[in-house]
Amino acid sequence: MADFMQQVVAGLASGSIYASLALALVLIHRATGVINFAQGEMATLSTYLAWTLTTNHGWSYWPAFVVTLLVSFFGGAAVHQGVVRPNEKGSLLRVVIVTIGLLLLINGAVTMIWSGEVRAVQSPFPTRTVEIGGVAISIQDIGTIGVVLGTMVLLWLLFQRTKVGLAMRAAAVNPAEARLVGVRVTWMLSLGWGLAAVLGAISGMLAAPSVFLDPNLMAAILIYAFAAAVLGGIDSPVGAIVGGLTLGVGLNLLGTYVDFVGADLRLPGALLVILVVLLVKPSGIFGKREVKRV
Amino acid sequence: MSALLGLRDVNARYGPVQALRGVSLEVPEGEIVAVLGANGAGKTTTLRAVSGTVRRTGTITFAGAPLRGGPESVAKAGIAHVPEGRGTFTELSVVENLRLGAYTRRERDLRGDIDRVSEWFPWIPERADQPAGTLSGGEQQMLALARALMARPRLLMLDEPSLGLAPMIVREIFRIVRELNERDGLTVLVVEQDARIALDTASTAYVLEVGKVAVEGPSAELRENESVRRSYLGY
Numbered sequence: 001m002a003d004f005m006q007q008v009v010a011g012l013a014s015g016s017i018y019a020s021l022a023l024a025l026v027l028i029h030r031a032t033g034v035i036n037f038a039q040g041e042m043a044t045l046s047t048y049l050a051w052t053l054t055t056n057h058g059w060s061y062w063p064a065f066v067v068t069l070l071v072s073f074f075g076g077a078a079v080h081q082g083v084v085r086p087n088e089k090g091s092l093l094r095v096v097i098v099t100i101g102l103l104l105l106i107n108g109a110v111t112m113i114w115s116g117e118v119r120a121v122q123s124p125f126p127t128r129t130v131e132i133g134g135v136a137i138s139i140q141d142i143g144t145i146g147v148v149l150g151t152m153v154l155l156w157l158l159f160q161r162t163k164v165g166l167a168m169r170a171a172a173v174n175p176a177e178a179r180l181v182g183v184r185v186t187w188m189l190s191l192g193w194g195l196a197a198v199l200g201a202i203s204g205m206l207a208a209p210s211v212f213l214d215p216n217l218m219a220a221i222l223i224y225a226f227a228a229a230v231l232g233g234i235d236s237p238v239g240a241i242v243g244g245l246t247l248g249v250g251l252n253l254l255g256t257y258v259d260f261v262g263a264d265l266r267l268p269g270a271l272l273v274i275l276v277v278l279l280v281k282p283s284g285i286f287g288k289r290e291v292k293r294v
Numbered sequence: 295m296s297a298l299l300g301l302r303d304v305n306a307r308y309g310p311v312q313a314l315r316g317v318s319l320e321v322p323e324g325e326i327v328a329v330l331g332a333n334g335a336g337k338t339t340t341l342r343a344v345s346g347t348v349r350r351t352g353t354i355t356f357a358g359a360p361l362r363g364g365p366e367s368v369a370k371a372g373i374a375h376v377p378e379g380r381g382t383f384t385e386l387s388v389v390e391n392l393r394l395g396a397y398t399r400r401e402r403d404l405r406g407d408i409d410r411v412s413e414w415f416p417w418i419p420e421r422a423d424q425p426a427g428t429l430s431g432g433e434q435q436m437l438a439l440a441r442a443l444m445a446r447p448r449l450l451m452l453d454e455p456s457l458g459l460a461p462m463i464v465r466e467i468f469r470i471v472r473e474l475n476e477r478d479g480l481t482v483l484v485v486e487q488d489a490r491i492a493l494d495t496a497s498t499a500y501v502l503e504v505g506k507v508a509v510e511g512p513s514a515e516l517r518e519n520e521s522v523r524r525s526y527l528g529y
Contacts, residue, residue, distance in 0.1 A: 163393070163397070163402075166386075166390055166393060167394070167397060169383075169385075169386060169390075170383055170386065170390075170394050173383055173384075173385045173386065174383050174384075174385075176347070176377075177377070177381055177382075177383060178383075178394070179347070179364065179365040179366055179369075180345060180347070180365050180369060180375050180377060180381065181369055181394050181395055181397045181398070181441070181445070182365075182369030182370050182397045182398035182445075183366065183394070183397055184366050
């Protein structure tokens with residue numbers, strides 16, 4: 001039982017990393033209507049920035065964390081203004097292809113700047129464990145879950161309790177209408193891209209200590225995040241979080257208790273989730289079925 | 295005294311289709327002006343030219359200054375546009391719709407304003423947290439109107455408020471518009487296919503035909519003029 005709980009908590013920790021990136025995908029899908037395939041690479045870039053600040057410039061972890069989030073925010077907004085927006089006039093496919101191009105570009109740039117070498121990243125949390133009710137839980141897991149949950153609460157407050165949050169939601173659900181009430185829709189969408197980049201950066205920085213940092217840090221995590229977002233419903237922020245946590249716990253338990261599902265089968269497991277959800281319930285758990293009127 | 299809103303020689307087109315051909319009209323402060331005409335006559339485009347959601351040429355002046363820019367600047371200038379086919383954020387709650395209506399204003403505390411518009415639409419408070427999409431068509435049209443009032447506009451533009459609604463609800467909406475005008479001095483530019491109710495409400499009317507102003511004058515005169523009635527208004 002203690003072992004089971006331990007695996008659940010570890011699953012929640014990796015799940016919250018997936019959830020964070022999944023939420024980034026959902027934010028952008030709601031705002032722009034596309035999947036941002038470069039989301040993972042943008043997160044990798046952010047993580048390298050944090051790594052450089054701490055390793056090469058001697059910053060301590062949390063200031064580097066905060067500065068990375070700020071830079072990521074403006075970077076994400078800049079990507080929207082500079083790369084996505086000029087291509088929005090065409091078909092959505094065009095934007096999708098642009099994000100794939102961006103993926104390759106950032107991946108190449110990261111490899112060029114920092115080389116493909118695998119780096120160890122310090123964790124802001126001690127690697128010790130604490131006993132809670134007879135269950136040994138790693139402080140790093142608790143910290144990871146805490147940071148992501150804290151971020152979610154802040155985002156929820158932003159969207160539900162502030163004027164700009166309301167304007168962002170309005171811009172996402174009905175841009176034409178939003179403009180008529182005076183909302184600068186493009187700015188709101190850029191803000192959304194900025195927030196998504198922040199979420200990605202959080203995901204990357206929390207993942208790096210346990211899986212090491214290399215230019216493909218987020219490649220697998222992006223697949224998990226896709227699976228999480230699809231599972232929860234690609235347009236549902238709550239779904240992204242629930243989907244991420246479910247996937248994290250589920251894959252971890254499968255890997256521990258089902259003999260033939262080792263670490264190698266985790267990724268195919270996520271792909272299977274995507275496939276099954278798309279076949280059985282394409283709208284996901286929390287998504288609304290899209291009805292197109294003709 | 296010059297009019298609150300003035301269009302002079304306004305042209306607008308959608309691709310190859312010219313929707314407005316030199317439209318000129320005036321909306322005096324404190325009056326209700328109606329734009330009538332058949333489908334495709336350019337009524338909606340007239341409003342869209344004002345709110346900057348269609349490319350146009352010509353001059354549009356508002357409150358003595360030329361009106362420029364996209365819908366965001368037009369909203370900020372004090373024009374509330376209720377577009378055709380309701381104009382609500384169906385996924386957002388009733389109260390969120392109202393808050394968005396006041397987006398261009400600086401006040402943070404909107405409770406007073408929400409109470410004020412709820413006097414016109416008494417069902418609003420009890421359904422404040424319901425998604426706007428769950429309201430009936432008539433309620434959504436009223437919410438769109440309420441949302442426009444939240445901006446405390448100097449000019450209210452209504453696009454076909456009667457569209458798809460039962461006659462009783464249409465009368466109710468026009469009654470409210472008339473009272474807003476009489477009580478608060480709200481200036482209204484309304485586009486309407488239902489000429490009868492529009493002429494009963496407005497002081498002045500313009501009849502559009504294929505993108506041009508065909509007839510204009512005081513509503514009472516247009517109503518009495520049988521040939522105008524028969525050829526343009528269809529009753």
